[in-house]
Amino acid sequence: MKRAVRRSVVIGSAVAVLVGYAALDAADLAPGILTTRPLPPPPPTATPGTRTLPVVPQPTPSTSVGMPLGSLAEDGAAPSPAALRERLASVLGLPALSLASLVVRDGQTGTVLLDERGAEPQVPASTTKLLSAAAIGQVFGPNDVLTTKVVGGSSAGSIILVAGGDSLLAPDQGNPASVDGHAGLGDLAAQVADALRRSGTTKVTVSVDLSYAPGPLLAPTWSASFRPDGITGAVAMLGRADQRAVPGRPGPADPVAGTVDAFLAQLRKHGITASRASVAHSLAPLDARVLGSVDSAPVLDQLGLALTESDNALIEILARQAAFRSGAQTSFGDVGTWVVKRVAALGLDIQGVALSDASGLSRENRVTALLLTDLLAKGYDGRHAALRLAIEGMPIAGLTGTLEDRYLSGTAHAAAGRVRAKTGTLTGANALAGSVVDDDGRLLVFAGLVPKAGMADARAALDGFVTALASCGCRA
Structure with missing residues (x-):
């Protein structure tokens, strides 16, 4: 049997x-x-x-x-x-x-x-x-996803983009039928802009929390040509689907910076005056109010x-x-x-x-x-x-x-x-x-x-x- x-x-x-x-x-x-x-x-x-x-x-x-x-x-x-x-x-x-x-x-x-x-x-x-x-x-597990969220900062007018491991974010609207670009920065910005307006805020500074799964962008055992040649992208817990590296078309040296730029642009499209904070990286307060969040495709689909x-x-x-x-x-x-x-x-x-x-x-x-x-x-x-x-x-x-x-x-x-x-x-x-x-x-x-x-x-x-x-x- x-x-x-x-x-x-x-x-x-x-x-x-x-x-x-x-x-x-x-x-x-x-x-x-x-x-x-x-x-x-x-x-x-x-x-x-x-x-x-x-x-x-x-x-x-x-x-x-x-x-x-x-x-x-x-x-x-x-x-x-x-x-x-x-x-x-x-x-x-x-x-x-x-x-x-x-x-x-x-x-x-x-x-x-x-x-x-x-x-x-x-x-x-x-x-x-x-x-x-x-x-x-x-x-x-088969239903686990990666969440990218934005929370309120410790000072008035400050918000924090919290990396959650999704390196495949769409620069604008997400596509629920796709693995890369499943979650969108435009969708995230729309949620955040709505929450900000309800609280009477129309001008913010944005920093990013990279405390989740930190590590170097490139391995010391890799050839120095791998990233410039598009063999690999930089390894970061926040990134965009349209910046994925392919041979002959390298991704950015700093995927996080490009993702923050796209998020700022989306906030501005939704009527929020947004700029980078003077301190680029910060830790989200434990009791921070969540202003918006988007989920990736299932991790095993990304795999x-x-x-x-x-x-x-x-x-x-x-x-x-x-x-x-x-x-x-x-x-x-x-x-x-x-x-x-x-x-x-x-x-x-x-x-x-x-x-x-x-x-x-x-x-x-x-x-x-x-x-x-x-x-x-x-x-x-x-x-x-x-x-x-x-x-x-x-x-x-x-x-x-x-x-x-x-x-x-x-x-x-x-x-x-x-x-x-x-x-x-x-x-x-x-x-x-x-x-x-x-x-x-x-x-x-x-x-x-x-x-x-x-x-x-x-x-x-x-x-x-x-x-x-x-x-x-x-x-x-």
Whole structure:
């Protein structure tokens, strides 16, 4: 009975991996139907908030795979380790993978089917975010939000903008249907202006309270070029959605200053004469009157966005808050150490694992491929809501996030819509960790950490590795 329940949970969890192909099939861009029998849903592990991620765009012919997937396989249909290795032989011989750590597990049982240097600590790059997501999800519940508020100051005509961890504020009105820009500074200003007018106040000075989850803006182990190049934004507990950093378009050096400027402008639009206080930072009085507040999208939706788009600053912001709420210190290194401890609390082997940040930008980070696959396998067993939500945020091959432009042509095209994985890219360190449903309908979990190879060669080798898994089956 226990085995049957486990099978039902895993099959239901695998539906998240199949969402990419389901979109293709539903849009009549791939023939056939996804499965020949209904799949039981997993037992509920949490009551989710209103989900807005992952956002899967309408598929195009370029992302349509050639054949429909079959039914999900039963317990007895696990691939044979020997047959799997035989199928992967040509890929494993690629020069780019000569020093790589490669692990494949059966997603249904957790059994290791392939282990090539899986216990060797490697630079994980952005696959670090999977560990951070597991830690963040242990602190924040599915309905938890981040509140930005304004309170009255200690002197007449002074008000304080209190940072609450939302770095995705809209500069004007918020959009309740969106994760970034969910809460708006314009909406906050409207509330504050109304409260001020009721008390007869039309002129104020504004300071900001940054006492929540304080810490440095940039990590000492990061390259000095990362922020100017848009690889990451500054890590602050108050920021705007329209100032998010993307490669080639950097965010501001001081996100808080830009957010305060936008708030001042919104107050003026609502008839309040507003200026910066002579002392920019202050602590809100404990008994301060709340003049207005706005709530972010659920934190776990923000986490999904961070994973899908590999947003380095956002995952650091969320991890720092989670560590702060747990009573830990909030330097980048302290948060990394806290993440590792939280992963260990899940009963996973952290031998050789060390983190200097939560995003994976630090070259001092070390993670094993065995740990990544163990973490992913736990996410699919249906008993860990936070890990399930983290998996939902991973990009889908050929459709979303950092996998949107991969698996679109050549032999790798066969895996489009069937792979859900977190990418990782640093110079000389490339990674891919996630899951795929093979041709026999079996869910496989994998991780590949590739050191000392060029990005193009490493990426092609990893994509070839995953494509071989997708087309395998490999039963004895």
